[in-house]
Amino acid sequence: MSRVLAIGDQHEHVSHKHAIDFCVDTYNKYNCDKVVCIGDVVDHHAVSFHAQNPNCPAAKDEYDLTKIKVAQWHDTFPNAIVCVGNHDARIERLSESVNIPTNYLKSYNEVWETPTWRWVFDTIIDKVYYFHGVGSSGKTPALNKANSMGMSVVMGHIHSVGGCHYAAGPKKRWFGLDCGCLIDREAWQFAYGKHMPKKPILGCGVVLDGDGFFIPMPTEKYK
Numbered sequence: 001m002s003r004v005l006a007i008g009d010q011h012e013h014v015s016h017k018h019a020i021d022f023c024v025d026t027y028n029k030y031n032c033d034k035v036v037c038i039g040d041v042v043d044h045h046a047v048s049f050h051a052q053n054p055n056c057p058a059a060k061d062e063y064d065l066t067k068i069k070v071a072q073w074h075d076t077f078p079n080a081i082v083c084v085g086n087h088d089a090r091i092e093r094l095s096e097s098v099n100i101p102t103n104y105l106k107s108y109n110e111v112w113e114t115p116t117w118r119w120v121f122d123t124i125i126d127k128v129y130y131f132h133g134v135g136s137s138g139k140t141p142a143l144n145k146a147n148s149m150g151m152s153v154v155m156g157h158i159h160s161v162g163g164c165h166y167a168a169g170p171k172k173r174w175f176g177l178d179c180g181c182l183i184d185r186e187a188w189q190f191a192y193g194k195h196m197p198k199k200p201i202l203g204c205g206v207v208l209d210g211d212g213f214f215i216p217m218p219t220e221k222y223k
Contacts, residue, residue, distance in 0.1 A: 001126045005032040006205035007080075008156040008179030009040035011087065012069035013062065014187035016202060020076055022182070022217050023204055027077075030206045030215075034125065035077040038156040038179050038205075039085025039132030042066050042112075045189045047090050055188040067112060074114045082119045084108070085132040085157065128207055133157030140165045143176030150174065152212065154205055156181060162201035164212040177212035179205040 005027045010019060027035070043066070046052060046059035057065060073080075086093075088108070095105060108119040122131035129146075133155030136145045143165040146153040152174040162180030166173055180201035183190060193199070202217040 001209045002034045002207070003030060003032045003209065004034045004036055004125055004128075004154075004207040005030070005077075006130065006154045006177065006179050006207065007035065007037045007077075007182065008162075008204055009038070009085065009087075009159060009181040009183065010069075010073070011040055011043040011181070011183045011189065012073070013065040014043055014184050014189050015069065015182050016184050016217070018217075019182040020072060024076060026204055026206065026215050030208060032206060035080040036123065036125070036130050036154070037073070037077075037080050037082040037117075038130065038154065039083040040087040040156065040181075041070065041073070041082060041085070042088055043189055044087050044090040047094055049090075049093075053188045053191055055191075070112045070114065074112075074117060078116045080117050081123050081130075082108070082114075082117050083123065083130055083132050084119055084121055086134050125207075126210055128152040128154060128210070128212075130154045140176055140178070142178045143167060146174050146176040152207075152210075153177070154179065154207060154212065159183065159200040160198040162203045162216060163214045164205070175212040177205045177207070177214060179203065180214065180216070182217075 046062045138144045142153045142155045154177045156179045159181040161178040164177045166175045180203040185200050
């Protein structure tokens, strides 16, 4: 069975400064052989449907900065599977809002120059379901999704949740693994959460021979 590193929301160009180092260390420590980016690889703050923070870069500058960071991830994990997150898809959603068909849009690989990444909505590896997590919520969102599907689920999307929880029926068990995120919470893009009591949980997930584990970013090493 596979040994999968599941990388939670990076929101480039504003990931934590040690996010890649942490993921490389985790990949090597657990002898992983597959990588799934769970979605929201990019932030797309400048084209958000919500109000933009005036301290953030404009759309062209944001794209240039983000492309540099995405290239670093692509160089580090060139064979990753990438689940499309709601932030990744903001250009598509914006185009739909003004009646522009997808024929006019470039693919994710073309936009970000990631020729060896496989961008998908979801994927299944060894009977474990991976997707970004849009539409899931609650204290244990991944487990809630797993219970509804009757199979193990790995997801991100909810920055303030990290962990792995199990449930079982008469003949099998499954888990829900929430990957947390890898953002720099001090970035202006996340100023909306400054006074929220719940803060982002930095970390990633690993699925080792069919079992899920949440790996928190070590606060002393990666502060």
